[in-house]
Amino acid sequence: MVRTVVCAKQVFDLEGLKVDPKARSLITERVERKISDFDKNALEEALRIREKHGGSVVVVTLGPPTASVAAKEALNMGADEAYVIGGVDVEQLDSRATSDILAAAIRRIGEFDLVICGDASIDMYSGQVGPRLAEKLGIPQVSHAKKVTVNGGVVTVERDLEEADETVEVPMPVLLTVTKETNEPRIPTITMIIKASKKTIKTMDAGELGAPFATSVKVLKALAPMTKRRTETVEGEPAVIAESLARQLIREGVVDG
């Protein structure tokens, strides 16, 4: 029996984003929201562990409960319970506040053996929430897990570091972070979705968790970088275009003559 908590962040689907070139800002209208990619791998890993060893999978996410695509998606995939922590403006939270709130929420939910997070969210990609949460919960962390094997009270993890692959053993409770290489998340079938529709999304209020939270990192601005390019149209017959372009590129020194 392994009791697992999965932390999932709701994000914009980056593939659908466009940039307003004048304002240099993101156009997010009509862009779908979803569970951040690696968090979905985290949920998939938790579900596989439950299928093998029994136990439970509880998903925690932050955001306005009424709009929680993430919680719904998690239940559809097969999570036993999904909690949405509201009462806070998620746009204003940094990794510090997020992990403080999550730590308090996980304590409130109860005993656990494993916490699994994505390595990083696809939007901010800061990768802090996992390690911070582990520190707050007072448990070890193993990041970049490629393969996870539970054996009794011990988890064996094969992990991917830049220069080496590392295998570690760690007693539960432990926090793991996973990437897209860890597994292929399941796509809910209609039967799964119907089954999930009977489950209700549970809510918590960040202010009532009895733990203060504060932010440290402030975003002053976030702008699309605009590289100034010459946008010079090369005109003429194809053979002329090719030759004048080749000569120009050699003159510029970007290719060897």
Next chain:
Amino acid sequence: MTLELLGKGRELADSLGASLCALVLGAGLEPEANTFASHGADKVFLVENQALRNTLPEPFAEAIGKLASQHGPEILLIGGTRRGRDIAARAAARLETGVITDCVAMVLDEEKRSLVADRPSYGGILVSTEVCTTRPQIATVPPRAFERASPRQGQRGEIVRIDVELTPPKTRVVQVTPKEVKGVGLEDASVIVSAGRGVAKKEDLRILQELANVLGGELGCSSPLAEDLKWLPLERLVGLTGRKVKPKLYVACGISGQVQHITGMRGARTVVAINSDPEAPIFQQSDYCVKGDLYEIVPLLTEAFRKIRQGSVTS
């Protein structure tokens, strides 16, 4: 990596009129400590402890947390490797402060004595400018973002050995297998010829490959070709979900130019776009725009380079 931190750190410390300390954690690291002492660190704190042997995040964060509480640094720079990022975040949680990760540029607000850092967000679609309002301000820096510190003639920092009591880690490292270095290395290519949906068949990539060969470059592609059609492996994918490249020359062939692709090629010095759709957004992000058929232009371009080179050899 640490030398890059020392290079940037020295600059920040000088602007603030502060001292620069290097923190060396591990076992048997005296040679490293000596190097840092001769490369601009005013002080090198050397902490040797068996708990630090395997570079696990818990004892490292504990050591950094304890030393930072004791010495009160204003800024802590940590190498943005996978291990480094884990350690930085865990240490920050202990110190109840923030981390700005992946800083690619850093300046100081000297009045507030605060670090103002740029980092990519939304997969590089945006550059986010951030500050840390609590102390210490922790920043992780990706490899190769800043110049390495050079040795300082006649100046030598003091090496201070410190004992820190650390909790033995619960994690046991069973095996470490160094990785084999892979071939492609799109990030290091000086020329990239990239293919998009304008290429009709997989076999036609040969035309682009020939141009790449003539230029001593590598073949790249946009996401449909690697992710949907799977004509090329993921390590050749340029863009949001692939590589961020910085060649001297980037030739985009039949690529429409969605922001997700532009994000990967923004670092290129010169961009050539070849596309038969004169309205393709790629042209807004290119230096030289060829509004024509890549099947016609690319082979002619390959030929033109060959000819010019032959000419320059004979003349």
